Amino acid sequence: MAEFMRGYIDRYTGSAKAGDFSWFAQRITGLCLILILIFHMFINHWGSLWPSAMMWFMMHAMFKKVFYVVFALFLVYHGMNGVFYVFDDYIRTAGWRTTLKLVFGITGVVYFWVAFIAIVP
Amino acid sequence: MTLNVGDKVIFKVFRYNPEKDEAPYFQDYEVEIRRRGMMVLDGLNQIRWEQDGTLAYRRSCREGVCGSDGMNICGVNTTSCMAHIEDYNTTTLTIKPLPGFPVIKDLVVDFTDFFNKYFMVKPYLIERIPPPEKERLQSVEDRAKLDGLYECILCGCCSSSCPFYWSDKDYLGPSAMLNAARFVFDSRDDGKGERLDIVNNKHGVWRCHTVLNCITACPKELNPTKAIAMLQHEILKRKW
Incomplete structure (x- = not known):
């Protein structure tokens, strides 16, 4: 590799520098959130549109708990990942970027924990 | 707007000489329409040859092949030799260097980083087997897969129009990735894996x-966003 290319190779090599998982997961969680939101509307607001047997299943406590924990998990992941993308795009100082990611990451974990203890008493 | 021979158009040109000027400024020049269908490059040549020999800009083939004269005309990146003055529907054209690149002088920008990123994706055929005695054969279908990828003239208009190329100095940019796709989808190439490893970043x-600015900016009407999506698809297909 020519001398003028020095420093370029390190920037684009190493699996730790890939962003494929977060990119893919962002889209999958986004899609799931749309479906979950529609399902949430059926459970909580449009119940009369469903057959009673289905409604009983959906209103079952265990199902609802699992459903809303997954909802909260996807919501927090999607939101935090999106915020991390914004930091990567617009904050050029590595120190500030790491600090903000840490603060928002902890906020996300706390948010999920609050949601978890509210859903699963 | 129709411009007739003899009409005058104002070129408001970005000027900056880092050795003399404290800050960039715009200078107005009057360009005379001397024939129908004059290009912006013709106007710049008229200025340089007849009015102000200090104006700096790049040009070479003047027919959209060399990619030397990429610049920002009335807010849109394009090559000046492919931009008709009439098409801008105004009598005042604002001409600036490509955004996001360091300015060397006037409309001339530093392409070092742009070309390093281009070289980074290995824009050449990689073969694991000895070359054949004659040409490397390719079916008509395989050749057709390269349409829309091989035509890039490296003018930098796409990368320069991308907001993430401006904000992330390490971003490879649409041009480098379009050229990576050109070889990833070439049936004669054996370097797909190593190229995907580089762009999977x-x-x-x-x-x-x-953002799709790169599509609007490309004077060759290519679609770098689609090429990037094709690379993303290949990476995900390979991994999962």
Whole structure:
């Protein structure tokens, strides 16, 4: 590799520098959130549109708990990942970027924990 | 707007000489329409040859092949030799250097980083087997897969129009990735894996947020966003 290319190779090599998982997961969680939101509307607001047997299943406590924990998990992941993308795009100082990611990451974990203890008493 | 021979158009040109000027400024020049269908490059040549020999800009083939004269005309990146003065529907054209690149002088920008990123994706055929005695054969179908990828003239208009190329100095940019795709989808190439390893990076294909400016900017009407999506698809297919 020519001398003028020095420093370029390190920037684009190493699996730790890939962003494929977060990119893919962002889209999958986004899609799931749309479906979950529609399902949430059926459970909580449009119940009369469903057959009673289905409604009983959906209103079952265990199902609802699992459903809303997954909802909260996807919501927090999607939101935090999106915020991390914004930091990567617009904050050029590595120190500030790491600090903000840490603060928002902890906020996300706390948010999920609050949601978890509210859903699963 | 129709411009007739003899009409005058104002070129408001970005000027900056880092050795003399404290800050960039715009200078107005009057360009005379001397024939129908004059290009912006013809206007710049008229200025340089007849009015102000200090104006700096790049040009070479003057027919959209060399990619030397990429610049920002009335807010849109394009090559000046492919831009008709009439098409801008105004009598005042604002001409600036490509955004996001360091200015060397006037409309001349530093392409070092742009070309290093281009070289980074290995824009050449990689073969694991000895070359054949005659040409490397390719079916008509395989050749057709390269349409829309091989025509890039490296003018820099696409990368320069991308907001993430401006904000992330490590972002490979649409041009480098279009050229990576040109070889990844070439049936004669054996370097697909190593190229995908390079673009599979948070400063590579995953930095593209489909702003689509690159499509608007490309004077050859290519679609770098689609090429990036094709690379993303290949990476995900390979991994999962």
